[in-house]
Amino acid sequence: MLEPSTPVQYVKGIGPRLAEILGAKGIHTVDDLLHYLPFRYEDRLNPRTIAELRAGEMATVIAEVRTSGLFRTRRMPIFQMTAGQGRTRLRCIWFNGTYLKDKFKPGQMVALYGRVEDSRGELELKQPQFEILGESDGEAADQKAAASLEIGRIVPIYETAGQGRLTSRWFRRVIHKTLESLTPDLPEGIPSAIRKRLNLVPPREALWRVHWPDEGESMQTLMNWRTPAHIRMIFEELFFIELGLELKRRQQKAQTGIAFELNDRVRDAIKKILPFHPTGAQKRALKEIAADMQKPFPMRRLLQGDVGSGKTLVAFEAAIIAIESGHQVALMAPTEILAQQHYFSARRILEPSGYRIVLLTGSLEDDRKRETRRHIAQGNAQLVIGTHALIEQKVEFAKLGLVIVDEQHRFGVLQRFKLMRKQDGHVGTGTSNGHVGTGALSEPALSDRTKKGSRMGPAERSSANSSAQTHRSSTTSAAEPDVVVMTATPIPRTLALTLYGDLDLSTLDEMPPGRTPIVTKRVGDERADEVWHFVRKHVTAGHQAYVVCPVIEESEDNELKAAMKMYSELSKKVFPDLSVAVLHGRMDPDLKERVMRLFQEGKIQILVSTTVIEVGVDVPNAAVMVIEHAERFGLAQLHQLRGRIGRGAAKSFCILMTGGKVSEEAERRLDEMVRTNDGFKIAELDLAMRGPGEFFGTKQAGLPSFQVASLIRDRDLLELAKKEAAAVIAGPNSEISQAEIDRALKHMRTKWQKTYGLVEVG
DSSP states (O other): OBOTTSBGGGSTTTHHHHHHHHHHTTOOBHHHHHTOOOSEEEEOSSOBOGGGOOTTOEEEEEEEEEEEEEEEOSSOEEEEEEEEETTEEEEEEEETOGGGTTTOOTTOEEEEEEEEEEETTEEEEESOEEEETTOOTTSOOOHHHHHHTTSSSEEEEOOOBTTTTBOHHHHHHHHHHHHHHBOSOOOOOSOHHHHHHHTOOOHHHHHHHHHSOOTTOOHHHHHTTOSHHHHHHHHHHHHHHHHHHHHHHHHHHTSOOOOOOOOHHHHHHHHHHOSSOOOHHHHHHHHHHHHHHTSSSOOEEEEEEOTTSOHHHHHHHHHHHHHHTTOEEEEEOSSHHHHHHHHHHHHHHHGGGTOOEEEEOTTSOHHHHHHHHHHHHHTOOSEEEESGGGGSTTOOOSSEEEEEEOSGGGTOHHHHHHHHHHHSSOTTOSOOOOOTTOSOOOOOOOOSOSSTTOSOOHHHHHHHTHHHHHHHTTTGGGOOOEEEEEESSOOOHHHHHHHTTTSEEEEEOSOOTTOOOEEEEEEEGGGHHHHHHHHHHHHHTTOEEEEEOOOOTTOHHHHHHHHHHHHHHIIIIIOTTSOEEEEOTTSOHHHHHHHHHHHHTTOOSEEEEOGGGGSSOOOTTEEEEEETTGGGSOHHHHHHHHTTSOOSSSOEEEEEEEOSOOOHHHHHHHHHHHHOOOHHHHHHHHHHHHOGGGTTSSGGGOOOOOSSOOTTTOHHHHHHHHHHHHHHHTOOOSSSOHHHHHHHHHHIIIIIHHHOTTOOOO
16 A cells, blocks of 8 residues: 555656656655646546537537648648547647647547637637547556546546656556555544534545546536535645644744833834824834734734835834834845835934934945944944845844844745744854844943934933833843834735744735825837927926836846946937936945935936836835836836835826737736736736746745645635634644644644745744
């Protein structure tokens, strides 16, 4: 009998060479193989006749090959095959179909699947999926047994592997044999009360029925992955992921944190920095964060909101709570330009109140780095803003209390866990590994005011915080810093529940007062003259404009050339009488700072830029943005770029310029941009179009590669799984015994934790 953990190479018909091909698809064990589910099903129990077909529908047809051949057109070779049932015929064509030249022979039976089209009165399938029935996949297989898996039933269709070497027929045959040899005693980790309440079928039955559905199963239910077998497997996967994340949350809350004090003095300090009346969402988010910071365990909170919703201000308010309690704050950004923007904002908002702020990035001169690190180690620096340079070995904090990580998705989720483990060190333990929040974060007294206007010296702070310090004196030496994770990419709730499942969620879903909706228009590049006339009109009226150039062929050099070429054309030919500047990621940091400062001061009227302005640049007077080759940008990125305008009272305009042929998917992206400014609606569509693996524009988003579940399709089951997992972790009750809880946790650790490095529990 085969066990779920049996290496796949020991399955009959596989062996070491095919196991290597399967390994490339993530299939290493029998369990992996059985979780390689069909991506669709064909009804070969009652296949359609050609006479029943109607244009516009998707259909499966089993017919006999009549004729086939390759013919060439000016543009491409086209392969055509005619299949028939009696006197009725159906034409099938494949563009660039040279590879099919010797594939079909007259008299073969073939199963075809595709969209039916009407071509001049004749029915046709373009680019249909096909399977020649009766082939043996190059092995002396039992033809009668093989045929019983292909015809007269609902047939599972699998993605091929090994460049087509392992076909759908191959997977059917091997998976069927594997199921027949599978041990009947599969481990069950879901508590019985949950299984009964949700009517979940047993695991072995679910595996059989998801691969080999019963005759009476609805094709629509199968294609929607909502059969009892699918529901069992999807729920199981999500349940154990959420169980791991919930356990991680509970473990974090069992650790020693810093119970910050929130008194009238701290509230007054926060009010002093507010430039305007905060939105209801900002008040709610700060209240949630402040409540967490007062608790004696480490805060782990995600602060998300649309572009311009005021996340940075909320983060600075949280920083004041920590600083006023005598602690330091680290704010980490993924890029130098964003770190610099936060630094400028912090100086503008916090320095007038006397807070001491430093910037630490990789490009700083060595002498300046050493001096900055000294201020951090001595506690002179209260707010430390930087890039990955903050977690370099040489950086030590005197008394780190709060870590803010901005644009988290750019670090990667697994990297976030690694980073948070580094942060989860022990303040003042005397052993140094030099990472943020870890190691020998010795606690010398804060120095006296380092400059005139410093808000509070050590004596005043010591006196003001005496009660708080007394409360924390026994725990501070081993306390872990609080963590706030910020993202300006609106994340659909289902994605947040899994991607950030170990964090509590705060959402800013309101815009600050004075922000006006942005008008978005799409034009072809043949209307460039009109666009530049429009830009001139608004600039001469006193506003400023961005012109954004795309990344071309993923090359930084080409990105730079594109921006420089556009800058040269606009500054010399189109707007020679206006102040035009260029900004890109490879400029000297001092020059970037100067350009951004001049643009913020209004001395630069038109800024030609690469996507470095996607996040962090805040210029309320900028009212126009032109995005060149907008079809090359992702939906979320377009929305992020657009968020750089509309930050003031003036009506703002985003112009999406397209050049050449625009793909169908790009059309959908551009249409959505024109239709809505709602970042959460845009995020939902972006997730649906690209899938969670590429939602953030990078494969390093760190999402688990689900075997069965889909964050788009299975939202209801994800919510349910999260609720049930929380109930299990809460402890034994009348429904769930301690033995069942232990069994569920063991099952999670032995199978699901290994599958998803995302779920790390000890």
